[in-house]
Amino acid sequence: MILFFAAAIAAFLVLAYFGAPLLAWTIVGGALLAYLSDVAAFGAITSVVLAALFVIVAVVLNIRWLRRLSFTDHVLAVYRRILPDMSQTEKEAIDAGTVWWDADLFSGRPDWDKLLAVRAPRLSPEEQAFLDGPVEELCAMCDDWQITHELQDLPPHVWQYIKERGFLGMIIPRKYGGLGFSALAHSTVVMKLSTRSSAAAISVMVPNSLGPAELLLHYGTDAQKDYYLPRLAKGLEIPCFALTNPEAGSDAASIPDYAVVCKGTWQGKEVLGMRVTWDKRYITLGPVATLLGLAFRLYDPDHLLGDKEDLGITCALVPTSTPGVNIGRRHMPLNAVFQNGPNSGRDVFMPLEWIIGGRDYAGKGWMMLMGCLAAGRAISLPSSSVGGAKALARFTGAYARVRAQFKTPIGRLEGVEEALGRIAAHCYMMDATRIMTAGAVDMGEKPAVLSAIAKYHMTERARQAVNDAMDIHGGKGICLGPNNWIGRGYQMTPIAITVEGANILTRTLIIFGQGAIRAHPFVLREMRAAKEMAGSEASREFDDAFTSHIGHVIRNGVRSFIYGLTHGAFAPVPRRGSPELAHYYRNVSRLSAAFAFLADVSMLAMGGALKRKEKISGRLGDVLSMMYLVSATLKHYEDQRVHEDLPLVRWAVRDALYHAQQAIDQIVSNFPLKWMATMLRWTIFPLGTPWRPPLDSRNRECAQIVLEAGTARDRLTAGMYVPKGDDATGRLEQAFVAAIACEPIDEKLRKSVKKGRIQPPPGADVGLLAREKGLITADEYAQWQKKEALRRSVIKVDDFPQDFGRAELAEQATPPLVKAA
Numbered sequence: 001m002i003l004f005f006a007a008a009i010a011a012f013l014v015l016a017y018f019g020a021p022l023l024a025w026t027i028v029g030g031a032l033l034a035y036l037s038d039v040a041a042f043g044a045i046t047s048v049v050l051a052a053l054f055v056i057v058a059v060v061l062n063i064r065w066l067r068r069l070s071f072t073d074h075v076l077a078v079y080r081r082i083l084p085d086m087s088q089t090e091k092e093a094i095d096a097g098t099v100w101w102d103a104d105l106f107s108g109r110p111d112w113d114k115l116l117a118v119r120a121p122r123l124s125p126e127e128q129a130f131l132d133g134p135v136e137e138l139c140a141m142c143d144d145w146q147i148t149h150e151l152q153d154l155p156p157h158v159w160q161y162i163k164e165r166g167f168l169g170m171i172i173p174r175k176y177g178g179l180g181f182s183a184l185a186h187s188t189v190v191m192k193l194s195t196r197s198s199a200a201a202i203s204v205m206v207p208n209s210l211g212p213a214e215l216l217l218h219y220g221t222d223a224q225k226d227y228y229l230p231r232l233a234k235g236l237e238i239p240c241f242a243l244t245n246p247e248a249g250s251d252a253a254s255i256p257d258y259a260v261v262c263k264g265t266w267q268g269k270e271v272l273g274m275r276v277t278w279d280k281r282y283i284t285l286g287p288v289a290t291l292l293g294l295a296f297r298l299y300d301p302d303h304l305l306g307d308k309e310d311l312g313i314t315c316a317l318v319p320t321s322t323p324g325v326n327i328g329r330r331h332m333p334l335n336a337v338f339q340n341g342p343n344s345g346r347d348v349f350m351p352l353e354w355i356i357g358g359r360d361y362a363g364k365g366w367m368m369l370m371g372c373l374a375a376g377r378a379i380s381l382p383s384s385s386v387g388g389a390k391a392l393a394r395f396t397g398a399y400a401r402v403r404a405q406f407k408t409p410i411g412r413l414e415g416v417e418e419a420l421g422r423i424a425a426h427c428y429m430m431d432a433t434r435i436m437t438a439g440a441v442d443m444g445e446k447p448a449v450l451s452a453i454a455k456y457h458m459t460e461r462a463r464q465a466v467n468d469a470m471d472i473h474g475g476k477g478i479c480l481g482p483n484n485w486i487g488r489g490y491q492m493t494p495i496a497i498t499v500e501g502a503n504i505l506t507r508t509l510i511i512f513g514q515g516a517i518r519a520h521p522f523v524l525r526e527m528r529a530a531k532e533m534a535g536s537e538a539s540r541e542f543d544d545a546f547t548s549h550i551g552h553v554i555r556n557g558v559r560s561f562i563y564g565l566t567h568g569a570f571a572p573v574p575r576r577g578s579p580e581l582a583h584y585y586r587n588v589s590r591l592s593a594a595f596a597f598l599a600d601v602s603m604l605a606m607g608g609a610l611k612r613k614e615k616i617s618g619r620l621g622d623v624l625s626m627m628y629l630v631s632a633t634l635k636h637y638e639d640q641r642v643h644e645d646l647p648l649v650r651w652a653v654r655d656a657l658y659h660a661q662q663a664i665d666q667i668v669s670n671f672p673l674k675w676m677a678t679m680l681r682w683t684i685f686p687l688g689t690p691w692r693p694p695l696d697s698r699n700r701e702c703a704q705i706v707l708e709a710g711t712a713r714d715r716l717t718a719g720m721y722v723p724k725g726d727d728a729t730g731r732l733e734q735a736f737v738a739a740i741a742c743e744p745i746d747e748k749l750r751k752s753v754k755k756g757r758i759q760p761p762p763g764a765d766v767g768l769l770a771r772e773k774g775l776i777t778a779d780e781y782a783q784w785q786k787k788e789a790l791r792r793s794v795i796k797v798d799d800f801p802q803d804f805g806r807a808e809l810a811e812q813a814t815p816p817l818v819k820a821a
């Protein structure tokens with residue numbers, strides 16, 4: 001009998017592990033039953049009854065129409081009853097975009113060979129030339145203190161340069177006069193600008209993200225495209241896109257802004273149009289926009305367009321010179337001075353031709369917005385966050401080497417090193433994610449879930465990096481002024497967190513919520529069969545999806561358990577992957593099986609309520625996200641294969657795996673059904689939790705990369721603007737190089753003092769004393785002096801008159817005649 005149970009368990013594990021078809025289960029089941037009848041010595045009648053029962057069940061399950069009739073059609077009926085109805089806007093949000101690597105992660109068995117076969121995205125020679133030319137020049141033109149404090153705007157010549165050099169038309173095809181850049185190039189431009197001036201970066205980023213140009217390209221009429229796209233490309237129009245209303249921020253589909261279809265006079269003629277009333281806030285570029293992309297709900301109470309009265313959200317392009325458009329006032333988003341402000345209008349009449357796409361697209365605005373959201377979200381904030389992280393890694397590493405306390409560069413003090421190593425490793429992972437996500441867009445994907453993951457995790461990691469960098473800079477980061485290179489970035493961090501889907505909502509509602517439906521191999525098919533199909537078509541589709549779904553759950557549960565028992569020894573790795581990364585691939589494969597199983601069990605246990613259980617769905621989203629970030633990091637390493645970068649990979653991957661494990665642990669601890677929680681824990685972690693946080697030794701190696709001038713540091717911060725001039729960050733770069741070069745001289749001076757060869761009184765020039773005693777050469781003294789001057793300049797913070805210079809400014813602003821009087 002023991003042998004029978006052992007054979008049954010082994011058969012179950014093997015069949016489930018390999019996802020065997022139903023027929024194989026049936027054959028093995030029959031064989032086991034025969035064996036059982038033999039070893040248990042059932043009587044003839046019992047054996048015949050058992051065999052008959054088995055045959056009936058086997059026939060019902062294996063013959064599809066019988067299975068549908070007796071089983072899955074009943075499940076479908078129940079499913080239809082319990083599945084909540086989806087609103088049109090929810091449906092359009094779910095349907096938007098595409099799935100890519102997220103589907104692999106959701107499947108429980110990611111195909112690593114497929115991922116590694118994807119060519120690493122590359123910039124074309126023209127794109128590289130644009131980065132080396134106009135982008136470099138634009139960066140050099142920007143003085144962040146002048147922009148954020150003195151002018152509170154980009155200077156006119158910078159605006160002019162941005163428009164003339166086509167920065168506002170990167171996504172517009174060349175046939176319309178745009179630059180027609182790849183997503184990677186677009187992302188790299190935004191990233192580089194972000195390392196120098198956030199105002200410049202955002203002013204360039206917004207017209208290239210979700211807004212008039214993107215919407216026109218996808219849905220515009222030929223006349224609209226031919227008129228507006230060349231003007232947008234050349235900067236003759238400054239666009240903005242206004243969706244947010246005081247009453248509708250995150251819940252943007254509920255905007256109360258409205259328009260009523262009516263007849264009116266336009267340019268002397270009576271035309272069919274609409275009277276639009278809106279009240280928008282937070283609109284980026286709004287105060288200087290000439291072309292307002294406007295979202296409102298369109299009503300047709302007089303049936304001038306058709307039967308429907310509530311046509312739905314509609315997007316129109318409104319020249320801001322139109323009478324009745326109130327625009328121009330500014331908000332002050334945490335001292336970030338990119339143009340941002342409210343706009344409004346009451347009963348402003350405009351022709352229907354202003355609807356993007358014309359009348360045919362009246363009421364299709366939400367579908368249009370959702371359809372275009374992914375590409376911009378995959379690029380804008382991930383790229384600007386990576387830019388921020390690269391600048392922080394480079395500047396904070398340099399500062400930590402130049403600034404010394406307790407006679408030691410602060411970067412060598414373990415506490416500082418810990419934060420520094422974290423910045424460096426996060427930066428590597430962020431850049432990897434940026435490149436992989438932009439690459440997906442270039443392959444034609446509109447990655448709905450992956451763009452949300454990139455947006456959330458890049459902005460959160462940037463927040464952590466800037467917090468770490470602020471701690472390392474101490475007072476130097478706090479006192480604002482031209483010599484502070486991180487204070488403004490710190491101030492602005494919550495902006496990236498809030499826009500394009502505020503982060504709490506993105507984490508708890510979108511990443512898993514949308515992923516569970518879109519990226520899951522069967523859920524959407526089941527839902528469509530239940531809600532959008534009828535009769536035998538629905539029955540067949542549901543039967544196929546549902547039975548495959550059951551097999552999927554069993555397979556992932558068993559795989560998760562076996563991987564847990566064997567520490568992932570059998571989990572898939574890519575055929576041509578680097579051997580030093582093999583165990584990470586295995587760990588993600590293990591995590592993927594565990595996640596897929598956990599996701600299905602959670603949906604089974606909580607059903608529709610899971611949507612409201614945001615603490616659980618947020619953590620499920622975290623696990624999915626960590627797998628994506630790790631995949632991107634491994635792919636990035638494989639595409640470059642530079643051994644020197646391994647510490648960054650190791651730290652970042654281990655940290656992400658540990659976080660994923662914590663998320664699973666917390667889901668299980670808070671699972672509503674305790675017996676299920678126990679089953680989950682035994683299945684996923686049969687030998688306990690396997691992943692530990694990154695080692696301190698790895699953290700030190702990561703910190704070392706940004707504390708040393710060299711290729712690893714340059715690769716980590718590749719694509720950023722490296723200041724060459726005499727401004728604060730330019731001097732920091734020079735001081736960093738000088739500090740490293742002078743370390744042997746510093747060492748000589750230290751030893752000389754320690755051994756009493758020189759006894760400098762307080763405030764004395766130690767170098768000069770050493771020079772006079774012949775302990776260092778004249779050249780060494782000159783080199784040391786230069787380094788000291790740079791060091792003092794770097795540690796300097798700004799101070800201002802009592803009134804922060806207001807009186808002086810007022811004086812400058814007073815016309816000479818008034819002064820004379």
Ligand SMILES: Cc1cc2nc3c(=O)[nH]c(=O)nc-3n(C[C@H](O)[C@H](O)[C@H](O)COP(=O)(O)OP(=O)(O)OC[C@H]3O[C@@H](n4cnc5c(N)ncnc54)[C@H](O)[C@@H]3O)c2cc1C
Binds near residue numbers: 502503
């Ligand atoms: C500087 C700046 C620039 C902007 N630019 C533009 C622009 O150009 N065009 C435009 O149309 N809009 C723009 N916005 C608006 C931006 O998209 C909104 O601020 C954003 O959608 C959040 O809305 P809210 O600020 O009203 O926050 P709220 O919607 O009030 O949300 C407050 C908090 O509640 C959370 N929350 C809300 N719902 C849920 C949920 N269901 N589950 C969990 N958490 C939830 C949010 O995550 C957030 O943390 C901009 C905003 C700012 C600040």
